[in-house]
Amino acid sequence: MPIRLALAWFHLLALGVGLGGVWGRARALHDALREPVDERAIKRALIADTWWGIAAVTWLVTGVWRLTAGTEKSTAYYLSNYAFNAKMGMFVAILALEAWPMMTLIRWRMGKREPNTRDAGRIEVISYVECALVVGMVFAAVSMARGFGVPRPTSAATLTDSLTALGDSADSPATVASKTAATPAPLPTPTSSDLQLLSSELAMPLAGVDPAKLQSNFNALRGGNRRHEALDIMAPRRTPVMSAAAGRVLKLFTSRAGGLMVYAADSAERFILMYAHLDGYAPGLHDGQPLSRGQLIGYVGFTGNASPKAPHLHFAIARSDDVRRWSKGTPVDPLPLLQAAHR
Numbered sequence: 001m002p003i004r005l006a007l008a009w010f011h012l013l014a015l016g017v018g019l020g021g022v023w024g025r026a027r028a029l030h031d032a033l034r035e036p037v038d039e040r041a042i043k044r045a046l047i048a049d050t051w052w053g054i055a056a057v058t059w060l061v062t063g064v065w066r067l068t069a070g071t072e073k074s075t076a077y078y079l080s081n082y083a084f085n086a087k088m089g090m091f092v093a094i095l096a097l098e099a100w101p102m103m104t105l106i107r108w109r110m111g112k113r114e115p116n117t118r119d120a121g122r123i124e125v126i127s128y129v130e131c132a133l134v135v136g137m138v139f140a141a142v143s144m145a146r147g148f149g150v151p152r153p154t155s156a157a158t159l160t161d162s163l164t165a166l167g168d169s170a171d172s173p174a175t176v177a178s179k180t181a182a183t184p185a186p187l188p189t190p191t192s193s194d195l196q197l198l199s200s201e202l203a204m205p206l207a208g209v210d211p212a213k214l215q216s217n218f219n220a221l222r223g224g225n226r227r228h229e230a231l232d233i234m235a236p237r238r239t240p241v242m243s244a245a246a247g248r249v250l251k252l253f254t255s256r257a258g259g260l261m262v263y264a265a266d267s268a269e270r271f272i273l274m275y276a277h278l279d280g281y282a283p284g285l286h287d288g289q290p291l292s293r294g295q296l297i298g299y300v301g302f303t304g305n306a307s308p309k310a311p312h313l314h315f316a317i318a319r320s321d322d323v324r325r326w327s328k329g330t331p332v333d334p335l336p337l338l339q340a341a342h343r
């Protein structure tokens with residue numbers, strides 16, 4: 001089982017355990033509220049509290065792991081996401097609320113303090129509030145998974161930047177990066193695990209084309225010293241172009257060189273996939289639209305600087321630090337990834 005699947009599984013499993021635990025704690029404490037305190041109900045509350053604690057540790061470990069190890073999306077993606085920040089806010093609120101009950105229950109367990117109805121009543125109320133916050137966290141997490149909470153992408157300035165850069169001669173994200181390097185931010189280096197992850201999710205964007213029979217033209221020179229940094233796949237005009245990976249549309253863009261283009265992110269939001277020279281887009285395709293692998297996005301054409309005699313798909317992949325900057329990234333040769341994906 002891939003580690004990211006295991007992490008997601010434990011993270012979600014902790015939800016059932018934790019919600020059950022904190023709810024059960026509240027119910028048991030409610031039952032304990034009589035004079036003298038019902039010992040058996042207190043015991044049940046402490047057992048439920050243990051499960052609540054196990055869930056909290058599981059959440060913390062799997063959550064921090066997923067956030068920092070980049071098994072899903074990049075750390076930058078999470079930290080800029082409103083839904084993620086709402087989720088973290090509620091998590092911090094739970095931690096703050098839990099401090100006093102935790103200490104009190106530890107004292108009960110160690111026999112340093114007698115269980116009493118006043119404390120039990122307070123912890124009951126706090127537990128219900130925590131339940132509500134956990135439910136709120138689920139809402140935020142689901143919103144995030146459905147693509148909500150992503151800040152509005154392009155400010156006018158960055159869009160103009162990429163417009164001027166792309167309108168010129170460049171048609172791969174990387175070339176743009178080197179041109180707009182007013183403040184030269186270092187481009188990310190794709191690691192082999194990044195590439196493996198992408199390759200495992202990749203499919204050919206054109207049906208019926210065997211990648212084993214294609215030749216790489218990644219390093220071919222185009223117009224002077226500029227490297228091609230993409231894969232050209234020859235195909236008749238109007239051949240359907242499919243999304244090579246699950247993810248979302250970042251930007252439908254038109255440039256003199258690339259013609260009609262689709263910039264898309266993979267589902268991990270680590271790579272930008274770009275399709276150029278399209279004859280047209282799939283009906284209704286729009287910025288931000290979620291994509292599944294194999295979904296129709298457009299048709300092969302020769303818009304931009306492609307020859308009408310040689311309609312083809314210009315397919316580029318770039319490693320990105322932040323897919324909101326959809327025109328920037330480190331170019332990666334798509335062909336070996338496609339070939340590995342098909343093996």
Ligand SMILES: [Zn+2]
Pocket residue numbers: 228230231232313314315
């Ligand atoms: Zn090309």
